[in-house]
Amino acid sequence: MINPKDKITIDNHEHVKYNQDFQYSVAEMIDRSTSFYHWLNKRRSIRVFSDQSIPKNVIENLILSASTSPSGAHKQPWTFCAVSNKELKAKIRIAAEAEEKKSYESRMSERWKEDLKSLGTDMYKPFLETAPWLIIAFKKTYDLSETNQKKNNYYVNESIGIACGMLITAIHNAGLVTLTHTPSPMNFLADLLNRPVNEKAFMLFPVGYAAAEVYVPDIKRKSIEEVSDFYE
Ligand code: IYR
Numbered sequence: 001m002i003n004p005k006d007k008i009t010i011d012n013h014e015h016v017k018y019n020q021d022f023q024y025s026v027a028e029m030i031d032r033s034t035s036f037y038h039w040l041n042k043r044r045s046i047r048v049f050s051d052q053s054i055p056k057n058v059i060e061n062l063i064l065s066a067s068t069s070p071s072g073a074h075k076q077p078w079t080f081c082a083v084s085n086k087e088l089k090a091k092i093r094i095a096a097e098a099e100e101k102k103s104y105e106s107r108m109s110e111r112w113k114e115d116l117k118s119l120g121t122d123m124y125k126p127f128l129e130t131a132p133w134l135i136i137a138f139k140k141t142y143d144l145s146e147t148n149q150k151k152n153n154y155y156v157n158e159s160i161g162i163a164c165g166m167l168i169t170a171i172h173n174a175g176l177v178t179l180t181h182t183p184s185p186m187n188f189l190a191d192l193l194n195r196p197v198n199e200k201a202f203m204l205f206p207v208g209y210a211a212a213e214v215y216v217p218d219i220k221r222k223s224i225e226e227v228s229d230f231y232e
Helices: 026-040 056-066 086-107 110-117 156-173 187-192
Strands: 007-010 013-016 078-083 133-140 142-144 150-152 199-208
Touching: 026 156, 056 078, 056 133, 056 156, 078 086, 078 156, 086 187, 133 156, 133 187, 156 199, 187 199
Parallel strands: none
Antiparallel strands: 007 013, 078 133, 133 199, 142 150
8 A cells, every 4th residue: 555645746647655675785785696697697598398388377477577677658569479379379380480481591691591500590490389388579669549540659679679588587587498589570470460550570489398308509608898898
């Protein structure tokens, strides 16, 4: 319950008092940030999934977590579509592989394909059927008013990009794995899922457990010196 004294009005809009009830001592902060980094650093993009089912309620929590993301003018310009239906997943796989075939055979440059070789990715996407869930993030470049007027949203790519990052972190936190899959162009997803005209597919995430035996490329992450510059 919010105490009425903890509310103020600014420009006719109500604001409630913010209570940061999760501050830590410096020692705890160091400890928490270190262990969070080590835990997050265990995340890997996984391309081979187990078909073990995951409760719908977990997927709802993952989407709610992603949807806590900040967004331009708090427009929350996204819809996360979650697919477990087998026939629909099969249709998505067929359409994605058709686009990927064209990409790998003619749209992608030789340098790009060379860059991907070490990651072991190709035009075949069996995970689109094996993973128990596919979450597809759709961005809303504009909202539609009741009278069907376009109302442009703000910083849409930034907003949904952050939300997708938070989704990936939530998936990792649940002990599950994912992959940022970007079949291009992605228009077939809006068609197959019957999305409204103002929604464009942004990224697709297969979600589930990793298959019992999976190998991932032996990549190294850049060091703090390589990814940062400090100005003290
Ligand atoms: N869009 C394809 C190809 C691909 C592109 C990049 I950049 C990758 O890092 C990995 C794959 C796909 O989603 O598989």
